[in-house]
Structure formats: C-alpha cells, structure tokens
Amino acid sequence: MSSQNLKKTDVIFGLCHTTDVEHMLPGGVCKTNEEKFVVLKEVIKKDPQEIINEIIDSGLKGRGGAGFPTGLKWKFASLSPEPEKYVICNADEGEPGTFKDRDILLKVPAKVFAGMTMCAYCIKAKNGYLYLRGEYKFMVPELRKVLDSFHETIKKLGYDFHIDILLGSGAYVCGEETALMESMEGHRGEARNKPPFPTVEGFRNKPTVINNVETFVNVTMIQKFGVEEFKKLGTQDSRGSKVFSVSGDTPKPGVYELELGMKLSDFVDEYGDGDTKAVQVGGASGFCVPRKKFNDTIIGFEGIPTGGSMMLFNSSRSMYNVLTNYLEFFAEESCGQCTPCRVGCQQLIRGVRAVKCGLRSPDYLDDLLKLTASMKLTAKCGLGQSVANSFSSIVSNFKEEMIY
Amino acid sequence: MIENLTKKYGKSREALIPILQAIVEKESYLSEEAMNEVAKKLDISAAQVYGTASFYSFLDTEPRGKYVIRVCKSIIAEMKGKKEIIKTLENLLKIKVGQTTPDNLFSLLETNDIGWSDQEPSMLINEKPYTNLTPEKTISIINEYRK
Ligand SMILES: Cc1cc2nc3c(=O)[nH]c(=O)nc-3n(C[C@H](O)[C@H](O)[C@H](O)COP(=O)(O)O)c2cc1C
Ligand code: SF4
Helix, strand or coil: CCCCCCCECCCCCCCCCCCCCCCCCCCCCCCCHHHHCHHHHHHCCCCHHHHHHHHHHHCCECCCCCCCEHHHHHHHHHHCCCCCCEEEEEECCCCCCCCHHHHHHHHCHHHHHHHHHHHHHHHCCCEEEEEECHHHHHHHHHHHHHHHHHHHHHHHCCCCCEEEEEECCCCHHHHCHHHHHHHHCCCCCCCCCCCCCCCCCCHHHCCEEEEEHHHHHHHHHHHHHCHHHHHCCECCCCECEEEEEEEECCCCCEEEEEECCEEHHHHHHHHCCCCEEEEEECHHHCEEEEHHHHHHCEECCCCECCCCEEEEEECCCCHHHHHHHHHHHHHHHCCCCCHHHHHHHHHHHHHHHHHHCCCCCCCHHHHHHHHHHHHHHHCCCHHHHHHHHHHHHHHHHCHHHHHC | CHHHHHHHHCCCHHHHHHHHHHHHHHHCCCCHHHHHHHHHHHCCCHHHHHHHHCCCCCCCCCCCCCEEEEEECCHHHHHCCHHHHHHHHHHHHCCCCCCECCCCCEEEEEECCCCCHHHCCCEEECCEEECCCCHHHHHHHHHHHHC
C-alpha cells in the first residue's frame, strides 16, 4: 500500500537532478569534479552575509536532532572578530536506528564537503573537520579520495580551505557537540557546560560551527536550487525534506527522503507491515508513539522532531524489552560526569526490572517517571536529559507491558 | 613504532587519540608499556593516557585477538536474530562474549548500534562491517579469516 499523502523527494541523494520533485530545476547528472562543485564556484563569489541571510530565510533547521536554525548559528559565528575559526561536520551518528549519514557519505560526499566550504566561506574559517564515528572507518579510503579531488578543485577556484577526517572511538556521547570537541582535543568525551556555545568558544576554544552531515547537504542544495524552491518543501515550521532511517518490523528497511510535516499514519501506511503497534521516532533518545496516536502525530518541528531514526515495532514485540534495551544503552554510554544521569540510568534499569518481576508495586513506575523528569532538568547534557523521552512515552503508553 | 607515530601526528595533546587508535590498529589493544611510552613521548602522565583510553570502547586496554568481532546488540539487531549469531560464534570459536581464543586470533564482543539497523543482524570484524547475517553466512565469514 502506498500512501497518497507521503511526499517522496530526492534533494539529498539526487546527483544534480531531482526525480519526484518536478518543480525543482532540472539539471542532469554531474560527471566531472568541476561539475560536482559547480555550485560552490558560484557561491564563493557571493557576499557571505547574503548567503547567511538566504540560509536564515530558508528556515533550515539542523538535521542532527536538536533543530537549531542553521543560518542563525552561522551568523553568530560570523560575527566574531576572532581570526581563527573552525567548521565541523558531525558524522558521529550513534543514535540507535540511525544510518542515513552513512548513506549520505557513501553516496554524495561531495555535497557534504561543498556545504562545509560554504560555511567556512561565510564565517571565514580555514580549517574544517569531518568527525566520523569509528564504526564507519571502512569509509575512510573512499572519502579521502573524494577529499583529494575536492582540495584540488578548491585550489583551482583560488580558495583556501582544508578538510581533515578525524575518527571517533566508539562513544555515543561524543556526538554531543561539546563532548565531540573534547574528544577532538584529545580528552575524554565529556560534555562541557553551555554557555559558552561553540559559536563563541568551540574547538580549541575558538568560534566553531558544528552541523550534521545532512544539514550541510541541505545548504548546498539551497544554494543550488534557491531559497524559494527549498521553501516549497515541508511546512511553515519544518522547511525542506528529511532523510529517514527506517528499520524494525518493516518490509522495506532503508534510507528514504520525505517531506517534513507528514502524518505518522501516512508513514506507517507506507512502511509498516500491517500490524504496527508503535513507532519509536528519533531513536532511543526520541519518543515512542503508540498506534492510537498515529493519526494525530506530525513528524516535524511542529510535532515530533527527529534526527531521522524511525523504528517500527509490530504487535509481536515486547515494549518492555524495547525499553530495557534503550536503558542499558544509556547506562553504558553515560559519560558518568554528572550524578543524575550516571545514577539515574542505573536506577531506572533496576526499577523497571523490579516492577516486572513483582518486587515492586506498579505504583513505583510513577516514582521512576519523576526521576526521569528530574534528570531532564538536572542532567548536564542531552544524553541524560533525553532519557525521559523514551522512558515516559513507553511507560505511559504501554503500562500493562511493564507490569505483566 | 610510537616514535614514528609522534612524527606523523605530533606531540600535542590532540595527537593522543589518533596515536592510540593507530596502536590499537596494529596491536589490537593498548598495553601498559605502550601507554607509558605514549605518556613519556607526549609529556603527560600515564594516568591521563589511561584515563582517556578507558573512556573509549574501541581503545581497548585489555589484550585482544588479531580479529576483534563486535556484534551489534541494538533492539533492532535483537529482533532480527542477534542471539542466534552470538550462539553461532560462541560455538564456532569455543569462547564466550568478552573472551579471546587461546590462539589469540579472535575476540568476541558485543557493541551498541554500529549503523546498520536496515541490515541486522550485523557485526564488525576490526573495521569491516558484515550485515544481514545468518548462522551459515557467519560461519563462512569466520572461516575466511581462519585461512
Ligand atoms: C548524546 C548526544 C548525541 C548526539 N549525536 C549526534 C550525532 O551523532 N550527529 C549529529 O549530527 N548530532 C548529534 N547530536 C546533536 C549535536 O550535539 C548537535 O546539536 C548537532 O551536531 C548540531 O548540528 P545540526 O544543527 O546540524 O543538527 C547529539 C546530541 C547528544 C546530546
Ligand atoms: S548527562 Fe550523562 S552523558 Fe551527559 S554529561 Fe551528564 S553523565 Fe555525561
């Protein structure tokens, strides 16, 4: 069954052309390197302020999960008079159920590097880094090849910007922007206090723009097609399209690009197996939506925002198993720096197990819900703060499964 | 070797993790001697080197085999038959998760999501991903490494 309301797009992966999106400019497939970076060539003739204003006007929000307006982030970094600034592409992609950045980097890496260069041009940075999760080390030889020809092209254009690849070492929390910078500086990946934000004090304490892989590609495509074309996709609050990682109980797991602002029920019609009980939107740190709410749930910044992880569960699955798997994940990946998260994650695991085996009464779940609410307020970084999302949405929607 | 690595990556604190990653790539893990030597070369304390290494799951400070197998244990992997893959590997290698074969060829570990939820069950052997695993496929992959 194919949903009529789901709008498939091909902005991110389409080479220089688009498929379903007829109103976007035709272009043909790029073959040579010069062609790949042809947009870039035009962009670095423009006034940086104009580019930043275009990105702000486009309404583009970060695709890594938090959804901060990309143009504003660039503007803040551009305002600093500091001569040394950095651009970082966050390719740590550690959220369970996410794999879209993998495909973007495998299929259209040139678009990522072009977007990073546009950012460098806007904020006046000379160095950029691709922080690639250690699990994706297998991609490095191919990425280096693309980078080599990229650096060649850049030189021909008479522009000075260099991108290096740095590898992670298997720590989910390093996807958090300040933990990532700590790791790049050779330290344990422990999140920093914010403020100061990275646009003020980031890598090496210098102004830094850090964006998700997909965010940079969107910038490249906005520069290619123009702001107005980009704004035709999505909704008022959620401009553009999004690359989704679809997994779990689905006949067609994979990477799909869809317009933002879709109804979850339309998504399930297309990707479900006919027996979908729940969808976990946004990975372990996201929200679990039960079947009865599919119709009222919008995927986008006006509803549930997501980095793109969509895990489908059918009625044969135990949501208790899903929850404990997530909790174990958080407990293992907590950096241990702050007490609410370090102790809280352990308490939650012990708590749900105690309720399940009858050592504690079902009312104890309410205490655990309060614990996650306080973690949301007091944990130092997004890891500890977001445990509440999956915990409360699973426990409140599937309470019977937690008890019996 | 560490001499060469400091030539390549420098001696600043920022060089620490790339150096440790390169040692792990060569020797599968970080021995105490290796960590001490890195500390000396970068002029930081051994505790700082150890403290940093121990934070990262891929910077092993325990001896590991030549091939480190990391099986994904995400909820999706679990739903798609991860348990069977672990059982297959345990029987084949005659070790349990967390252990290394006596000939030091294989270590068997579990790890969090490795970015292949669309093709579970999956595993990494050193840096190479293997996906859509079945018990038969797993056996033939391991046999290739044994050759
Ligand atoms: C625990 C944790 C893990 C994160 N992992 C990632 C990641 O793998 N990739 C990513 O782009 N952002 C990740 N983020 C979000 C980043 O901190 C940051 O907001 C993002 O890179 C900004 O880019 P964007 O505005 O383009 O989304 C993570 C955040 C937290 C709290
Ligand atoms: S919330 Fe968790 S991961 Fe974040 S700083 Fe605190 S302990 Fe570390």
